[in-house]
Structure formats: C-alpha cells, structure tokens
Amino acid sequence: MAVNANTVIGFIGTGVMGKSMAGHLMKAGYRVHIYNRTKEKAQELIDAGAVWNDTVAALAAEADVIITMVGYPKDVEETYLGEGGILLHAKEDAYVIDMTTSSPILAKRIYEEAKKRNIHALDAPVSGGDIGAREARLAIMVGGDKEAFDAMQPIFEKMGTNIIHQGPAGSGQHTKMCNQIAIASGMIGVCEAMVYAKRAGLDPENVLRSISTGAAGSFSLSNLAPRMLKGDFAPGFYIKHFIKDMNIALEAAEEMGMMTPGLKLAKSLYEELAAKGEENSGTQALYKLIDGQI
Structure with missing residues (x-):
C-alpha cells in the first residue's frame, strides 16, 4: 500500500504522547480516526477534526493504518488479540503499528497472527517523552518486515526524526x-x-x-x-x-x-x-x- 492523501489512519491511545503524535498526523493532512478508553482525553483532537470511534473494532474496520499507543502489554494484547480487537476487524492488507513499549515476545505473536490474516504488523516503540512527541522528533525503533517499514516511512516521519529499522518482529521492542x-x-x-x-x-x-x-x-x-x-x-x-x-x-x-x-x-x-x-x-x-x- 502506498501512503497518500486518502490514507485513513486510526490512532488508539491519546494520552500524554499519543495526543501529540495523532495531532501531527492530522496537521500533515491525514484523515485520522481515534479511540481512547476515556473519551474526554481525546476531546481536543475531536475538536480539531479527528473522527471518534466508539470501539476498537469500529476504528479497525475504517482504517488503512492503525497505530496504538496504550499502557501495558496486557492492554496491547487485548487491543490486538481480543474478541473486539484489531486483528479480527482490520481490513486485509492493512498496516498495524504498535508504538507502545511492550514485550518483544508479544510483538512476535502479534506479527504472526497478523500475517495469517494478510495484515502487516510492525512493533515501533519510541523514545523522547512528551517533549519529543510534542516536537515531532521522537526516536522510533522498528521491528518487522523491511517492506512494511518502507511503506510506513512517510507516517513515521511525521512523528519522529531518528527512525531506524532494527530487524524482524520484536526487534523494535x-x-x-x-x-x-x-x-x-x-x-x-x-x-x-x-x-x-x-x-x-x-x-x-x-x-x-x-x-x-x-x-x-x-x-x-x-x-x-x-x-x-x-x-x-x-x-x-x-x-x-x-x-x-x-x-x-x-x-x-x-x-x-x-x-x-x-x-x-x-x-x-x-x-x-x-x-x-x-x-x-x-x-x-x-x-x-x-x-x-x-
């Protein structure tokens, strides 16, 4: 998939860092759908034009690229592999990018499950904190297929400045x-x-x-x-x-x-x-x- 002006990005997790990261994608002109457990924390993005989805499943069904920035590995597991999760509802040939700091083992598991469904999965945790997120100069460490990394490069560049493919699934983590x-x-x-x-x-x-x-x-x-x-x-x-x-x-x-x-x-x-x-x-x-x- 070539990223273009019609690419729909879903962003799950609009906390301290996710809010800024999603905001940069919106400013770049992408259509952004968002979901957060607490809707109030996403209100600023909604007011700026982001489309709110009531569930992870609803967001996954709409988006070409889905980015997650949630709290803990258990949240990542539920968001991707649960009954209402991303992998059961995402489009075929969609790209899913977990930017949460999570378990390398879980990243590999998500990659394998995604592959069975013809979905491209990357683990891409970041460093730089709220400052790096706010200023779009995060370090982004990416694991997964090089072809998927290359395809998502234009999106990564809207959020960070030091973007490196580290190797196969789990390498980013x-x-x-x-x-x-x-x-x-x-x-x-x-x-x-x-x-x-x-x-x-x-x-x-x-x-x-x-x-x-x-x-x-x-x-x-x-x-x-x-x-x-x-x-x-x-x-x-x-x-x-x-x-x-x-x-x-x-x-x-x-x-x-x-x-x-x-x-x-x-x-x-x-x-x-x-x-x-x-x-x-x-x-x-x-x-x-x-x-x-x-």
Whole structure:
C-alpha cells in the first residue's frame, strides 16, 4: 500500500504522547480516526477534526493504518488479540503499528497472527517523552518486515526524526529495552548530581550549564534535570510505565543469562517511589527520593 492523501489512519491511545503524535498526523493532512478508553482525553483532537470511534473494532474496520499507543502489554494484547480487537476487524492488507513499549515476545505473536490474516504488523516503540512527541522528533525503533517499514516511512516521519529499522518482529521492542536500561541507571546519576550540587552550596542551574554539554551530557540531564530544579514532577513519562518497562527488560535479560545490576537498583528505587504515592509522577521525581524530600 502506498501512503497518500486518502490514507485513513486510526490512532488508539491519546494520552500524554499519543495526543501529540495523532495531532501531527492530522496537521500533515491525514484523515485520522481515534479511540481512547476515556473519551474526554481525546476531546481536543475531536475538536480539531479527528473522527471518534466508539470501539476498537469500529476504528479497525475504517482504517488503512492503525497505530496504538496504550499502557501495558496486557492492554496491547487485548487491543490486538481480543474478541473486539484489531486483528479480527482490520481490513486485509492493512498496516498495524504498535508504538507502545511492550514485550518483544508479544510483538512476535502479534506479527504472526497478523500475517495469517494478510495484515502487516510492525512493533515501533519510541523514545523522547512528551517533549519529543510534542516536537515531532521522537526516536522510533522498528521491528518487522523491511517492506512494511518502507511503506510506513512517510507516517513515521511525521512523528519522529531518528527512525531506524532494527530487524524482524520484536526487534523494535528489544531496542527499546536497551534504551530503557540506559536511562534507568543514568537517571540515578542525574538525580545524585543535582542533589550533590545543592548540598555543596552550588547553584545547581549553573552546574547544569557546565556539565550538560560535556561528557556527562544526556537527554535526561538536558531535559529532565531542569524540571527537577524547578520542582516540576509532572509526567512526561509516568513512573508506573517506567517500572513496567524495567520489568520487561529484566525478564528478557534473565532469559539471556545477563547481569543487570544498574537496572535492578533503578527498579527498586522507582518501586519505592511508587509505594510512596508517586506512580503517576514523571520519572524525574526520583530526585525527591534522592534528596530526602519523601
């Protein structure tokens, strides 16, 4: 299928990131149908011209390309493989793209089930948080058939700037696990550095200006450390979802017989944060725990 002005895109999951991603597709001129468990969270997109569908099945029947950005692997499984799910109701030759961070094993299962129905499936998790989604500069890591990836490239380009085909089904999810593992330990370092600057009597913002462009530079240091210093712990990415991702990564690493000491430490700290009522805060709220604020 060649993507063109008549391509109908269905978007399921219009939360913190999905809302911006769907919005970019609308601005690009695509006809976009949307579904979200809570309709109120999709109202801004509806007001902007998106077509609301009452069920996943209804959306799947209308769309040529279906993108999902939901919460947990169990949500992905239900959305794709349930009785009212995408694969039972999508058109033949449709493209389905799961952009949720989910299980590589589940991604492979969805791919195989889709193939039986002549549907093209890609797993394409993203990195960049709410900022990357808002500015259409997400990193998009894609698993699945290269032909399907090439066909969907024009759509990916409306949402991201670093778009790489990583290999067969499940490869996108495995790549995202590498991303989350790198972030997990890195976030501990960013929080410790900012608390250290504060306790040493330095101006943390000046410290940040010095270290963010050197060898310590990272997305978290440049984009999330400023939020920490301002006391802004609103979610660009929810702690509860990060814990979910770390659990997936740990399970996969254990299957490969791999040591992950940094990942295990980060998961334990974030679970402590969640137990203290911070599960709906952004990942930068780890600063509060390191600083002894909670």
